[in-house]
Amino acid sequence: MTEHPTTQHDAFLADWAVHSRFGAVEGTGGVERQAASAADGEQRAWFAQLLESHGFTVRRDEIGNQFGLLELVPGAPYVLTGSHMDSQPTAGRFDGAYGVMASAHACFRVADELRASGETPRCNLAVVNWFNEEGSRFKPSMMGSSVFTGKLPLADALTTPDPHGVTVAEALDAIGERGDAAVFGGDGPRVASYAEIHVQQGRSMEEDGVTIGLVNATWGARKFEFKVTGEQAHSGSTLMADRRDALLGAARLIVAARELVDEFEPGALHTACGEINVYPNSPVVVASEVQLLFDLRSPSSEVLSAAYDRVMETVERVQREDRVQIEIVAEHSWDQNPYPEAGLELAREVAQELGLTHDRVMTVAGHDSTNMKDQAPTVMLFVPSVDGVSHNLNEFTRDEDLLAGVDHLTGVVRRLAGGALVAE
Amino acid sequence: MTEHPTTQHDAFLADWAVHSRFGAVEGTGGVERQAASAADGEQRAWFAQLLESHGFTVRRDEIGNQFGLLELVPGAPYVLTGSHMDSQPTAGRFDGAYGVMASAHACFRVADELRASGETPRCNLAVVNWFNEEGSRFKPSMMGSSVFTGKLPLADALTTPDPHGVTVAEALDAIGERGDAAVFGGDGPRVASYAEIHVQQGRSMEEDGVTIGLVNATWGARKFEFKVTGEQAHSGSTLMADRRDALLGAARLIVAARELVDEFEPGALHTACGEINVYPNSPVVVASEVQLLFDLRSPSSEVLSAAYDRVMETVERVQREDRVQIEIVAEHSWDQNPYPEAGLELAREVAQELGLTHDRVMTVAGHDSTNMKDQAPTVMLFVPSVDGVSHNLNEFTRDEDLLAGVDHLTGVVRRLAGGALVAE
Numbered sequence: 001m002t003e004h005p006t007t008q009h010d011a012f013l014a015d016w017a018v019h020s021r022f023g024a025v026e027g028t029g030g031v032e033r034q035a036a037s038a039a040d041g042e043q044r045a046w047f048a049q050l051l052e053s054h055g056f057t058v059r060r061d062e063i064g065n066q067f068g069l070l071e072l073v074p075g076a077p078y079v080l081t082g083s084h085m086d087s088q089p090t091a092g093r094f095d096g097a098y099g100v101m102a103s104a105h106a107c108f109r110v111a112d113e114l115r116a117s118g119e120t121p122r123c124n125l126a127v128v129n130w131f132n133e134e135g136s137r138f139k140p141s142m143m144g145s146s147v148f149t150g151k152l153p154l155a156d157a158l159t160t161p162d163p164h165g166v167t168v169a170e171a172l173d174a175i176g177e178r179g180d181a182a183v184f185g186g187d188g189p190r191v192a193s194y195a196e197i198h199v200q201q202g203r204s205m206e207e208d209g210v211t212i213g214l215v216n217a218t219w220g221a222r223k224f225e226f227k228v229t230g231e232q233a234h235s236g237s238t239l240m241a242d243r244r245d246a247l248l249g250a251a252r253l254i255v256a257a258r259e260l261v262d263e264f265e266p267g268a269l270h271t272a273c274g275e276i277n278v279y280p281n282s283p284v285v286v287a288s289e290v291q292l293l294f295d296l297r298s299p300s301s302e303v304l305s306a307a308y309d310r311v312m313e314t315v316e317r318v319q320r321e322d323r324v325q326i327e328i329v330a331e332h333s334w335d336q337n338p339y340p341e342a343g344l345e346l347a348r349e350v351a352q353e354l355g356l357t358h359d360r361v362m363t364v365a366g367h368d369s370t371n372m373k374d375q376a377p378t379v380m381l382f383v384p385s386v387d388g389v390s391h392n393l394n395e396f397t398r399d400e401d402l403l404a405g406v407d408h409l410t411g412v413v414r415r416l417a418g419g420a421l422v423a424e
Numbered sequence: 425m426t427e428h429p430t431t432q433h434d435a436f437l438a439d440w441a442v443h444s445r446f447g448a449v450e451g452t453g454g455v456e457r458q459a460a461s462a463a464d465g466e467q468r469a470w471f472a473q474l475l476e477s478h479g480f481t482v483r484r485d486e487i488g489n490q491f492g493l494l495e496l497v498p499g500a501p502y503v504l505t506g507s508h509m510d511s512q513p514t515a516g517r518f519d520g521a522y523g524v525m526a527s528a529h530a531c532f533r534v535a536d537e538l539r540a541s542g543e544t545p546r547c548n549l550a551v552v553n554w555f556n557e558e559g560s561r562f563k564p565s566m567m568g569s570s571v572f573t574g575k576l577p578l579a580d581a582l583t584t585p586d587p588h589g590v591t592v593a594e595a596l597d598a599i600g601e602r603g604d605a606a607v608f609g610g611d612g613p614r615v616a617s618y619a620e621i622h623v624q625q626g627r628s629m630e631e632d633g634v635t636i637g638l639v640n641a642t643w644g645a646r647k648f649e650f651k652v653t654g655e656q657a658h659s660g661s662t663l664m665a666d667r668r669d670a671l672l673g674a675a676r677l678i679v680a681a682r683e684l685v686d687e688f689e690p691g692a693l694h695t696a697c698g699e700i701n702v703y704p705n706s707p708v709v710v711a712s713e714v715q716l717l718f719d720l721r722s723p724s725s726e727v728l729s730a731a732y733d734r735v736m737e738t739v740e741r742v743q744r745e746d747r748v749q750i751e752i753v754a755e756h757s758w759d760q761n762p763y764p765e766a767g768l769e770l771a772r773e774v775a776q777e778l779g780l781t782h783d784r785v786m787t788v789a790g791h792d793s794t795n796m797k798d799q800a801p802t803v804m805l806f807v808p809s810v811d812g813v814s815h816n817l818n819e820f821t822r823d824e825d826l827l828a829g830v831d832h833l834t835g836v837v838r839r840l841a842g843g844a845l846v847a848e
Contacts, residue, residue, distance in 0.1 A: 089704035090656065090712075136706040201661040221660070232514065234814035235696035236645070236721050237625040237788035240685050242812070247697060251678035258672050261664050272659035273671060275705050280513035282560040283717050284789070285698050285815045288514075293707050297660050322682075364661035365708070388666065390658035391709045 009403050012105045015050060016402070019101055020093040022046065030393030031093045035086040035132035035143075036064065036168070041175025043085055047100070047129060054108045056127065060179035063147040063157055064131035064172040067183050068104065070111055071124045077192035078184070079416040080376070081106060081409065082128030083368060084144070088136045092395020094199045094385070096133055098402060102197050103127045106410040110417055122419030123192045130368045131172075137162045138171075140332075145368035148184070149375050193416045194372040197381040197409045199397050201365055203388030211404050212351045213361040213382030214344050218337040218370055219270075220304050222296045224311075225330035226253065230323075232280065232288040247278055247287040249324035256314040257294060260307055269307055270297040270364060291329075297364055301335055337370065342421055343379040350411035356404055365390075377421035379412050381405065433827045436529045439474060440826070443525055444517040446470065454817030455517045459510040459556035459567075460488065460592070465599025467509055471524070471553060478532050480551065484603035487571040487581050488555035488596045491607050492528065494535055495548045501616035502608070503840040504800070505530060505833065506552030507792060508568070512560045516819020518623045518809070522826060524553045526621050530834040534841055546843030547616045554792045555596075561586045562595075564756075569792035572608070573799050617840045618796040621805040621833045623821050625789055627812030635828050636775045637785040637806030638768050642761040642794055643694075644728050646720040648735075649754035650677060654747075656704065656712040671702055671711040673748035680738040681718060684731055693731055694721040694788060715753075721788055725759055761794065766845055767803040774835035780828055789814075801845035803836050805829065 023031040023039030033039040044066055048058040051068035060066050069078065083099025107125045114121055130148075135141025138160045146152035158169040172178035184191055200206075205213050230246035257271040275293040296311070298304045315326045344360065351358035361382055369380045383405035386396045416422075447455040447463030457463040468490055472482040475492030484490050493502065507523025531549045538545055554572075559565025562584045570576035582593040596602035608615055624630075629637050654670035681695040699717040720735070722728045739750045768784065775782035785806055793804045807829040810820045840846075 088656075088706055088709050134706075135708070136704065139707065141708065201658050203663070203666075219660075232512075232816040234625050234789060235698045235719065236643075236694060236790075237814060238694075238812065239627070239691070240682075240694060241690075242627075245682070245696075247700065248678060248682050251675035251697075254672055254675035255679055258664075258669070266665075267663070270660060270662075270664060272669075272708075272710065273675075274659045274709050274711065275707050276671065276700070276702055277705075278700055280560065281699050281701075282512055282558075282815075283563065283699050284559070284565065284696075284719075285512050285515075286696065287698065288816075295659065295708075365658060366660075388662065390661060391706075392656040392712075 008105070008109055012101070012403065012406050013399060015105070016101055018046070019043070019097060023087065025090055025393055028393040029093060030091055030395065031087050032090050033085065033087040034089060034137040035134065036137070036171035036175055036177065038175065040086055041177060044129065044175070044177055047085070051104065051127065054111070059183045060177055061148070061183045062154055062179055062181065063144050064177045064179070065144040065148055066129040066177065068127040069124065069189070070107065070126070072114060072121055073124055076122065076124050077190040078124045078126040079193050079195070079413055080126045080128055080191045081195040081413055082130065083196050083198060084130040084133030086132055086134050088134050088391045090393050091391050092389070092393065094395050094397050095390060096198070098199055098397065099197045100127070100129045102406045102409050105406050106413045109410045110414050113414070121417040122422065123417050125413070125417060133368055138168050142366060142368055142371055145371040149371045151371060191376045193377040193421045194369065195379040195409060195412050195416060196367060196369040197383065197405050198367055199385040199395070200361070200382040201385060201388060201390035203385070205361060205382060205384040206386060206388070208359065209357060210359045211356045211383065211401060212347070212358040212408050214347045214358055215363050215380035215382055216339055216344055216360045217362045218366060219297045219299050219362060219364045220301055220336045221334055222304055222308055223332045224294045224328050226292045226294055227327045227329045228290040228292065229325040230286065230288050233286040235284050235286045238286060243286050244323045245286045246290040246324055249318050249322045249326060250276060250290040250292045252318045252322065253292060253294060253314065260310055263310065264303055264307070268298055268300060268303050271295065299336055299362055339373055339380050340377060343377060346415060346420055347379050347381060347412060350408055350415065354407055354411060356408060381408060432529070432533055436525070436827065436830050437823065439529070440525055442470070443467070443521060447511065449514055449817055452817040453517060454515055454819065455511050456514050457509065457511040458513060458561040459558065460561070460595035460599055460601065462599065464510055465601060468553065468599070468601055471509070475528065475551060478535065483607045484601055485572070485607045486578055486603050486605065487568050488601045488603070489568040489572055490553040490601065492551040493548065493613070494531065494550070496538060496545055497548055500546065500548050501614040502548045502550040503617050503619070503837055504550045504552055504615045505619040505837055506554065507620050507622060508554040508557035510556055510558050512558050512815045514817050515815050516813070516817065518819050518821050519625070519814060520557055520622070522623055522821065523621045524551070526830045526833050527551045529830050530837045533834045534837050537838070545841040546846065547841050548613070549837070549841060557792055562592050566790060566792055566795055569795040573795045575795060615800045617801040617845045618793065619803040619833060619836050619840060620791060620793040621807065621829050622791055623809040623819070624785070624806040625809060625812060625814035627809070629785060629806060629808040630810060630812070632783065633781060634783045635780045635807065635825060636782040636832050638771045638782055639787050639804035639806055640763055640768055640784045641786045642790060643721045643723050643786060643788045644725055644760045645758055646728055646732055647756045648718045648752050650716045650718055651751045651753045652714040652716065653749040654710065654712050657710040659708050659710045662710060667710050668747045669710045670714040670748055673742050673746045673750060674700060674714040674716045676742045676746065677716060677718060677738065684734055687734065688727055688731070692722055692724060692727050695719065723760055723786055763797055763804050764801060767801060770839060770844055771803050771805060771836060774832055774839065778831055778835060780832060805832060
């Protein structure tokens with residue numbers, strides 16, 4: 001095992017404790033800090049001060065991604081490292097936020113080392129707090145990194161409303177976090193490489209005794225937004241045979257999603273319906289329209305494809321038997337999506353050097369690195385999460401794992417700053 | 425057949441046409457005029473003018489029931505007749521509103537007759553527009569008549585919030601429709617008898633060629649508000665076996681409600697789930713809490729009781745299999761509820777006199793008369809509805825049926841004003 005750099009560990013835990021107060025849900029260890037909420041704004045202000053106190057220059061881009069830049073070599077490209085500080089409603093304090101704080105401290109440590117040694121790195125250092133990774137308030141998720149990587153037009157993102165009709169632009173303006181220009185790209189700085197660390201959101205690492213997860217791929221997914229259309233009717237007096245109940249149709253799909261899992265090997269398919277919106281949603285009215293989000297996830301393209309076919313069979317059956325119409329109004333799919341081998345090898349070397357247990361793991365969830373890895377050499381890391389509890393106030397990762405993750409990420413950033421993964 | 429009183433029919437249809445403009449949904453024949461909405465307020469103002477132009481005094485009570493009073497005999501009790509002008513979201517123009525307009529015109533006609541004949545009736549005349557019968561914006565339904573009959577405390581009603589947190593008191597104040605005292609009762613006027621007419625919300629009268637329905641009972645009902653509790657989790661990464669999905673639990677109940685119907689004789693049981701509220705209702709979060717309204721309705725107590733037992737078996741099974749907790753947080757039940765025979769006989773005589781086809785029918789839905797019949801001799805009438813379409817923009821009743829209903833209700837009000845049904 002590596003010796004603990006006690007002072008730096010204490011510094012991380014002290015900042016982490018302050019950080020977890022923003023949007024804290026009283027009586028729990030969790031937070032509610034949805035994108036561009038007041039709590040998000042307060043935390044960003046505090047985080048900006050923290051970065052500045054370590055000599056970083058804080059800037060934000062047009063979609064509210066918050067950057068801390070430390071230029072060590074004028075004109076050199078940047079190692080970018082970070083994650084997101086926004087949370088789901090009533091969620092854990094680790095998801096995303098740990099990655100941002102670990103990135104900041106990794107950069108602080110590498111910067112201090114470089115200052116002490118007088119060594120000139122190949123790259124500058126930058127920390128990022130991506131805007132709206134969660135997508136709970138504004139859809140889609142991973143909004144900030146999607147705009148940054150050109151996968152989502154800025155104008156589309158800025159005009160996206162939350163459920164109360166407040167747009168992203170308005171919400172960012174309300175917390176003073178909308179910038180007026182890109183920070184990277186164009187004539188500005190360039191990104192040389194990207195690193196991100198996150199809690200696992202699963203329990204395999206904890207069960208296998210693995211401290212550092214080397215993330216080698218994202219599960220494939222097929223995500224649908226269904227619109228189920230029936231007909232408004234009096235829910236008491238209308239004859240059952242006359243009804244066309246959109247909520248019933250949606251309920252059949254929700255149940256079918258769960259039952260579909262049992263047709264495959266255990267663990268081969270995850271399905272979920274997390275969001276439903278019903279019209280008119282009135283006590284004595286048969287629903288005429290339901291919007292339902294429906295996800296399939298699997299590491300296997302074959303499983304996804306077979307599951308997709310079964311879902312379409314269910315859609316046909318429900319349309320016929322319950323006399324409703326079911327349309328796919330939006331669809332978003334990706335196949336199993338690998339992370340680059342060079343990043344995995346670099347992360348493995350660092351773990352070995354530090355004597356940290358490590359293994360390759362897949363991620364079921366998407367991360368901002370899913371966007372970034374298509375643009376720059378990328379390293380994606382996990383630390384364990386107790387019982388894999390995620391998107392829940394009780395999410396928990398032990399201090400020793402948090403600190404091991406910071407040590408490991410510091411090693412990764414150190415090598416990236418020295419030019420690792422950067423094409424000659 | 426009776427001869428048509430053409431002038432009075434034209435007068436009704438003219439007022440009916442104006443009336444249907446308030447809250448009209450463009451491009452449809454329907455309306456959106458939820459309780460204490462701006463459209464409800466505008467219609468009430470117009471209706472007050474109409475009543476006043478016929479010599480009625482308009483008053484409103486503390487829960488916003490709107491009354492038009494015509495005192496013909498100082499100190500005598502009142503025949504009260506009416507229904508409600510609020511609607512469900514995107515609903516038909518006939519439900520409730522027809523009853524209020526028919527009542528007003530029945531009273532206008534009886535008042536004109538009495539003025540012309542110089543005869544002194546036994547009772548005075550009053551029209552009522554009950555507040556919030558629908559219950560779509562503020563729960564429970566039949567709020568105005570429930571407060572009027574002492575079944576719901578005024579303070580509870582006034583503090584009831586809509587989904588945006590606006591209370592009944594605030595909403596009534598916003599449209600200037602909250603009175604400061606009771607209109608009937610105490611030292612004020614008394615109600616001698618009550619009459620209400622409504623469109624059927626079923627298709628049996630249309631199929632059987634019946635113009636006037638003599639409503640003899642309300643179906644029994646068991647209504648539940650279920651709370652399904654699961655646990656928030658990441659809806660992608662959490663192992664399926666680890667999930668406790670409250671939305672899945674609710675979907676099982678919705679499907680079970682529909683399937684339960686097929687265990688009984690056709691038409692013996694109606695079930696419905698019209699409203700569902702999900703937390704956190706986020707794209708990538710397994711729901712932790714769902715509130716679901718779940719209704720059973722039947723003319724038979726035995727069927728209701730058997731259905732209730734089956735629902736409880738389903739609740740047990742879903743709790744066990746899906747690892748969720750299901751509580752009944754509110755429950756509201758009533759047995760088959762008869763209307764008084766004296767009122768049925770009076771209505772039958774009037775129909776016979778006018779040569780209108782008539783038959784006894786049950787109502788599946790509750791009406792304000794369900795409250796009033798426990799307080800005063802009551803007559804409840806139906807006219808046919810094309811295809812029984814209800815709580816739908818396409819709800820429709822033919823003019824000839826509307827006019828036959830006004831003629832019939834006029835006959836009923838005439839007899840009630842003369843003292844029919846009133847205890848000596």
